[in-house]
Amino acid sequence: MPDFSRVLCAVDLTDPSRRALDCALWWARQHGADVSVLHVRHLPPPPADSAGIAGDVTTPAPEPVPVAAPLLTPDQRAERLLELEAFVHDARTDGLQVEVLLDEEATVAGAILARADALAADLIVIGAGTHTTSDHPALGRVSAGVLAGAPCSVLVVPPPAPDVANPCIGGVNRIMCAVSLSQASVHALECAASLAGQSAAQLTVVHVVEFFSEVAALAYDFDAHREARLQPACDELVALVAMVVGRHRPVEEIVAQGTASREILKLAVEESADLIVVSRGSGAGARAGGRHTGQAVARDARCAVLFVHAEAPVPMLDQEPLHGAERRDAPASGAHGLTPQEPRRR
């Protein structure tokens, strides 16, 4: 059962962060959590020419220099806190324990992470903060920084738009959990299954098999190679769902092929998912549920994305005794899904 009793929501007093705040308050209400709302006043770094080049061989590394912008005076700080409190109390806070916090740091993501650590937060809620300053939209720098270093789970909320799901209004009816079949996936799926149970939501578990990086090397028999990877993926997904969710609870299992983030996003739209759940920073790289895939999903998702923090190691699937017993009783060709056998001679 996931514990989300301490929620930290980072806001920058914009409309997108208001949606993040609404989601944080809604989430806290669902889980009986306390909420800390943090605004970090960004202190710009000093001009480059004022400090020289740190570490330059001809210039000794300078002593730490004060940031360019001065800290707020007590009066300015009190005024900014009032502004923050007004922002928070415009939202629905009834029945919730909410505190507002104001920090001033040169690194916003670092300040959020430090607060999360100090508060022992179970969940950080933050807006996706996507921007399009380059040719390709990217996850906001602050959001990406928080995702990279968070000591807990992170809920990334997309900016409000007509086609973006708003759990604060419609609740969570459909949860999609994207798994990489790694150890971290077990935590993500446990969390997704628990949330689905609490919300009486439909649960879909997705695994994407990626081939694009192997095409060149395997062009001589790509179809056979693809099939050799797809079948084990189907079997592993079935086994993972059976172990974590159980065999009889309503759940949908999907194995797709393609680029993980693209397929997850496509399926989330097809399934009208209100929430996507992935594991956070499993080191799986581009695999589904891995850090890079997760960030790409959070960047373009039309619903909130929950990155589940894996706190403790869990048994690997092939070490699970329940399945060992079940597999002994299963037909040699597999009890779940289907198992094509290699061509054989008569």
Added chain:
Amino acid sequence: MQDQVIVRVDLPDTTAADVMMQVHQTRLLIAAGPAGAAQLLKHLEGDGHVVYRRDRRTGGFFRSVLLPDGVNVDEIKATMHDGVLVVTAPGKDRDA
């Protein structure tokens, strides 16, 4: 001498009447229930990113399986017994 491919699918609470199979290009498509049929249709329309789908709520099932070279698709046979679908795809005679 010939090769054959055998595919087994566990489809509890499904009757033979609910199962659809089709060979499309080099793949054998198997579907059960309306949700599976919808997925099969999408696959035929060119949207082949989903290769396996099982929905315990609706009983829908879909699976796309690559058929190796040399399979005689005109002789594919399937039986359904106790919720287990067995599809047998014989190979072409090597000497033919």
